[in-house]
Amino acid sequence: GAVVSQHPSWVICKSGTSVKIECRSLDFQATTMFWYRQFPKQSLMLMATSNEGSKATYEQGVEKDKFLINHASLTLSTLTVTSAHPEDSSFYICSARGQGAGQPQHFGDGTRLSIL
Amino acid sequence: AQSVTQPDIHITVSEGASLELRCNYSYGATPYLFWYVQSPGQGLQLLLKYFSGDTLVQGIKGFEAEFKRSQSSFNLRKPSVHWSDAAEYFCAVSTGGFKTIFGAGTRLFVKA
Numbered sequence: 001g002a003v004v005s006q007h008p009s010w011v012i013c014k015s016g017t018s019v020k021i022e023c024r025s026l027d028f029q030a031t032t033m034f035w036y037r038q039f040p041k042q043s044l045m046l047m048a049t050s051n052e053g054s055k056a057t058y059e060q061g062v063e064k065d066k067f068l069i070n071h072a073s074l075t076l077s078t079l080t081v082t083s084a085h086p087e088d089s090s091f092y093i094c095s096a097r098g099q100g101a102g103q104p105q106h107f108g109d110g111t112r113l114s115i116l
Numbered sequence: 117a118q119s120v121t122q123p124d125i126h127i128t129v130s131e132g133a134s135l136e137l138r139c140n141y142s143y144g145a146t147p148y149l150f151w152y153v154q155s156p157g158q159g160l161q162l163l164l165k166y167f168s169g170d171t172l173v174q175g176i177k178g179f180e181a182e183f184k185r186s187q188s189s190f191n192l193r194k195p196s197v198h199w200s201d202a203a204e205y206f207c208a209v210s211t212g213g214f215k216t217i218f219g220a221g222t223r224l225f226v227k228a
Contacts, residue, residue, distance in 0.1 A: 001162075004159075006159065034216075041223075042220075042221075043206065043218055043219065043220045043221045044160075044206070044218050046215075049215070091157075093159050093160070095159075095160070097216075101148075102148035102165075102167050102210055104148075104150050104162050104165050104210075104216075105150075105160075105162075105208075105216055106162065107152070107159035107160040107161070108159050109158050109159040110157070110158060110159045112157070
């Protein structure tokens with residue numbers, strides 16, 4: 001089946017640093033990639049959607065300068081949390097979807113980000 | 117606007133008992149429907165999907181779901197639950213366009 005690799009799985013860093021999270025589709029071409037944030041015991045909150053080679057589309061309330069998304073190729077998207085602060089601590093999950101109507105999203109295993 | 121409702125925040129079933137998780141959607145046409153499972157600290161795994169055709173779809177891990185257009189429902193079922201099935205389950209709908217909408221999730225507890 002389709003595999004999405006997300007790295008790192010766990011990050012702890014000091015307040016003010018920037019953190020980059022990678023999301024790779026290993027065995028299919030991801031036309032569209034999605035970034036979610038998930039708070040404890042809650043559903044997924046879509047942050048942004050990106051198509052390869054174009055700028056990401058951010059959901060309302062998500063700071064695009066804070067959460068930089070790059071989708072440079074059909075297999076790689078990155079999320080950079082810039083100048084991270086404790087309130088950015090969360091579980092971030094990426095997903096990827098191939099081309100074609102109704103294609104399911106395939107998810108990475110998530111990244112637990114803790115800002116001290 | 118499209119929406120997905122999972123009426124049950126959590127459900128507890130005994131191991132070996134049958135399971136049904138409810139999902140209702142709101143959309144004007146026939147949507148693409150999915151069920152995902154999430155274990156603690158992990159991403160989501162696709163259990164099954166419905167696009168068209170037979171309204172009863174089989175998935176992995178012994179799960180199945182039935183699409184009922186008249187009820188706008190896509191309930192997930194399993195005849196005999198195992199302790200390893202304890203997890204969070206998400207129903208999702210895609211309109212074939214850009215976005216997939218997820219329900220709030222149902223947490224399944226399995227008691228011995």
